[in-house]
Amino acid sequence: MSLGPLMIDLQGTSVTTQDAELLRNPLVGGVILFTRNYADPEQLTQLVAAIHGQRSPPLIVAVDHEGGRVQRFRQGFSRLPPARRIGHEFDQDAHAGVELARRMGWLMAAELRAHGVDISFAPCVDLDYGVSEVIGDRAFHSRPQAVGQLAAAYMHGMRDAGMAATAKHFPAHGAVVADSHLTLPVDRRGLADLGDDLAPYRRLIANGLPAVMVAHVLFPAVDSAPASLSGRWIRDVLRGQLGFQGVVFADDLSMGGAAAAYGDVVTRARQALTAGCDMLPVCNNRASVIALLEQLDVEPEPASRLRLVRLHGRESASRQELTAMPEWSRSQELLARCVAAPALKLEAGKDI
Numbered sequence: 484m485s486l487g488p489l490m491i492d493l494q495g496t497s498v499t500t501q502d503a504e505l506l507r508n509p510l511v512g513g514v515i516l517f518t519r520n521y522a523d524p525e526q527l528t529q530l531v532a533a534i535h536g537q538r539s540p541p542l543i544v545a546v547d548h549e550g551g552r553v554q555r556f557r558q559g560f561s562r563l564p565p566a567r568r569i570g571h572e573f574d575q576d577a578h579a580g581v582e583l584a585r586r587m588g589w590l591m592a593a594e595l596r597a598h599g600v601d602i603s604f605a606p607c608v609d610l611d612y613g614v615s616e617v618i619g620d621r622a623f624h625s626r627p628q629a630v631g632q633l634a635a636a637y638m639h640g641m642r643d644a645g646m647a648a649t650a651k652h653f654p655a656h657g658a659v660v661a662d663s664h665l666t667l668p669v670d671r672r673g674l675a676d677l678g679d680d681l682a683p684y685r686r687l688i689a690n691g692l693p694a695v696m697v698a699h700v701l702f703p704a705v706d707s708a709p710a711s712l713s714g715r716w717i718r719d720v721l722r723g724q725l726g727f728q729g730v731v732f733a734d735d736l737s738m739g740g741a742a743a744a745y746g747d748v749v750t751r752a753r754q755a756l757t758a759g760c761d762m763l764p765v766c767n768n769r770a771s772v773i774a775l776l777e778q779l780d781v782e783p784e785p786a787s788r789l790r791l792v793r794l795h796g797r798e799s800a801s802r803q804e805l806t807a808m809p810e811w812s813r814s815q816e817l818l819a820r821c822v823a824a825p826a827l828k829l830e831a832g833k834d835i
Contacts, residue, residue: 484538486512486791488756488783490545490732490764491772496522498533506537508776512791513543515764516600517555524559524598524802531599543794545764548591548603551620560594561814563587564821566607566633567620572821573629583817584623584633588640588648590814596645596799604649604696604732606637608683609657617662627679631686638687645797650687652698652734653721654710655680659700664738673704674720684725694730694794695721697760699738708754712745717759730790733760737768749778761787 490513493502505511514534521527535541546555551565569587573580588606595603608630609615611622623633638648654677659668684695697711706715711733721727733755736748745751748771752763761783765772805811 484509484540485783485788486538486540486543488512488760488762488781488787489752489772489775489779490515490543490762492517492766493520493530493534494769496520496526497530498537503537505772505776506534506542510776510779511542512762513545513764515766516544516546517766521556527556527600528598535599540792541795543601543762543791544599545602545604546595546600547605548595548600549605549607549621550587550591553621556595561590561818563591564818565620566623567611568821569633569637570611570622570624570629573624573633577632581632581636583821584636585640585643586810586814586817588637589644589810590640590818592641592644592646593799593805593811594802596796597802597805599796601796602647602649602694602794603641604651605641606634606648606650607652608634608650608687609652609655610680610683612658614660615657615662616660617664618657622657627682631683634683635686635690638690638692645799647693647729647794647796648687649694649696649730649732650684650692651696651732652700653684653695654698654700654702654716656698656700667709668700670700670702671704672702674702677702681725684721684727688725688727692727692729694732695727696732696734697721699734708745708758711760712751712754712758714758722759728790730761730794731759733763735764735766737766737771747774749774752779753781756781756783761790 487510489511492515531544534544547553548555550563569584572583607621609618609622611625623630641648659670661668699709699711701709706713710716717731736751745754752775755763
């Protein structure tokens with residue numbers, strides 16, 4: 484059975500009978516985990532194994548684990564700094580900032596891979612315009628060159644640990660005040676004015692970026708549909724102009740920004756897939772998941788199915804092996820330096 488286009492969530496810390504029935508539906512291709520799904524490292528390993536055991540090829544298991552305020556698993560995991568802390572280090576010493584970004588990307592991914600988790604939706608490559616509270620310290624920096632350098636280093640660290648990176652939120656979420664979890668943000672800039680926001684994506688794509696998450700943000704000067712539902716943004720700009728060949732995720736279709744944009748969840752899902760998305764997370768709304776499984780009648784493209792399979796995590800070290808690695812020790816040393824963080828304001832200056 485191939486992987487379907489839907490990424491759904493679970494009710495608790497184990498796979499229930501109803502969960503298992505949903506996971507075996509051919510429209511499902513992945514599972515996203517939240518804090519409610521986590522008790523301790525051993526339980527997480529068992530849960531991920533149970534999810535992977537439902538299907539062949541295994542379902543993709545994902546989580547939002549950027550660091551800072553967006554880190555689903557805490558007890559038993561390293562407390563990762565927000566991206567802005569890495570940007571501050573870059574301002575003090577560019578070489579040290581890049582090293583910190585790579586090692587934090589490696590540490591985040593290595594810990595998750597030790598428990599079987601395939602991907603974390605990271606890094607966030609939005610620019611810090613100082614206006615978006617939902618982005619805030621999740622942004623590395625205000626300067627596109629700095630964001631590109633740090634995000635590339637973070638991505639390479641993740642790759643070294645066996646995990647594919649997902650850059651978000653394409654094309655840009657940092658310049659709007661509204662929170663797309665609650666409503667549809669509107670950015671009135673034209674495509675020609677978004678060069679700085681797209682610059683980090685150009686750099687990451689040139690370095691083999693595996694996945695992108697597209698934002699529920701409307702750019703009326705570019706298209707009448709929000710980016711997550713827009714063929715203009717996904718097929719023409721992202722894949723055409725920028726040459727991206729990896730997986731395209733929509734942001735969570737249950738978010739307010741999506742609901743305000745385009746009809747019921749089935750209509751939104753059809754629109755997102757037609758626009759070029761490969762996988763659609765549907766979170767914290769079991770009724771929407773059931774409606775999609777009953778009514779969604781689209782057939783994913785063969786190329787899309789192939790792209791999804793490539794997101795599975797590579798073979799990785801166990802937690803015991805991980806903590807014995809020199810890379811682990813060096814990463815923990817750098818992490819300890821981040822604990823006494825300074826005021827994290829850069830020069831210009833709900834996740835997934």
